[in-house]
Amino acid sequence: MSSARQRSKAELARRLREIVAPEHVIEDAETQRPYECDGLPIYREMPLLVVLPETVEQVQDIMRLCHRKSVPVIARGAGTGLSAGALPSPAAVVLSLAKLNRILKIDPLARTARVQPGVRNLAISEAAAEHGLFYGPDPSSQIACSIGGNVAENSGGVHCLKYGLTVHNVLRAELVDVSGERFIVGSEGLDAAGFDLMALVTGSEGMLGMVTEITVKLLPTPEVAQVVMAAFDSVKLAGDAVGAVIAAGIIPAGLEMMDGHAIRAAEDFAHAGYPTDASALLLCEVDGAAEEVAEHCALVERLFRELGAVSTRTSRSEAERALLWKGRKSAFPAVGRISPDYYCMDGTIPRGKLAHVLGEIDRMAAEYRLRVANVFHAGDGNLHPLILFDANVPGDFEKAEEFGGRILELCVAVGGCITGEHGVGVEKLRQxxxxxxxxxLEQFHAVKRAFDPAGTLNPGKGIPSLRQCQEYRTLELARVSSG
Incomplete structure (x- = not known):
């Protein structure tokens, strides 16, 4: 770094320390190291500075300062994102919202919670439990991920089939814009006049403003919840069974699939009682009134057996149900036991295309000579193929990255999209x-300019430049021609 840039950085750090406590401005490289990536560590970059405000007023002052100096700002939550959406830049300040972590109000009559962005996802349900309520979206990282990050990426979870993604469960948000002014989108009522800016902000990956307060819906805790586990000796049979459950008129709280690699890794880690000789496993949770749950579980078990399940089992206690879900929610880290590295993809397809797409992924895995562990939200077609590779083997990561891109393109080709809940970030710009x-894409850029004319909010994420698009299409044409 040049001496002029060093002086500029030191001056910015000094001004930031006038806004927040001095220890909440991180300037040295060693202490900045935890902020160099999010949950996708294959993309890494060091920030200019990191600042951790404790109040909304401090967020406003930081934004005003950076706006005057034309310094880019990148919002960061708990750092559990999986698309490099919070990847730093050497020219940007990372603004961590982790210290804005208070639950401001639980309203059991309105069934809402008003929270700050640094509140953990699971903490909302824990606080609402005494009122017989819970918060619906439950990402696998819910014990750690923050609600602000959930809004930024439009997170889902194993129960999003019935209860929806973040966008379906957030009513209102307060943001600080690029110039430091507060504004509110959405409403605590059932509707709000004007454009639906709440839906626009949800999933905007910190590119339109800093979310400083969120009002979420709370739902009544179901009387009973049970999980039906079914083992299949082929992924195709399991895929076909997913559509059959929905066609029968049952909307499960969650309907998840795991293939053989994921089953064995999760079972070795969680000891959930998964059949490790199965090629595919379905976990179907039904919740509601006791009589309805008993009826639907019996129907689901019968459907699974008729469609080729080699074994079925229904949870008989809350502890058993929790253990079955522990295995599923531990699957991502558990796969680390069978591979030095893995690349987690995120795309969505129509349910009817599950068997076809999984077959194509298997074919491409053989082509690239890389294993794939599939564990995903089968009920809503949100795939999470984990491409296993070894970063110490030259070329392995590049193969995994190219393979992942082709999976996303396949999702689009069958009528789906390139993300279900992880966002675009840096990872999916090329797709x-x-x-x-x-x-x-130019319309996306126009929306971005309306909120952020100078492009200093989380630059380089979410929307590729038109030049990048042309490069992508040229490369694709070359690949198709050579293929």
Missing amino acids: MPAQFTSSE
């Missing part, structure tokens, strides 16, 4: 032109 035309 955006596979889903959107240049005209459509």
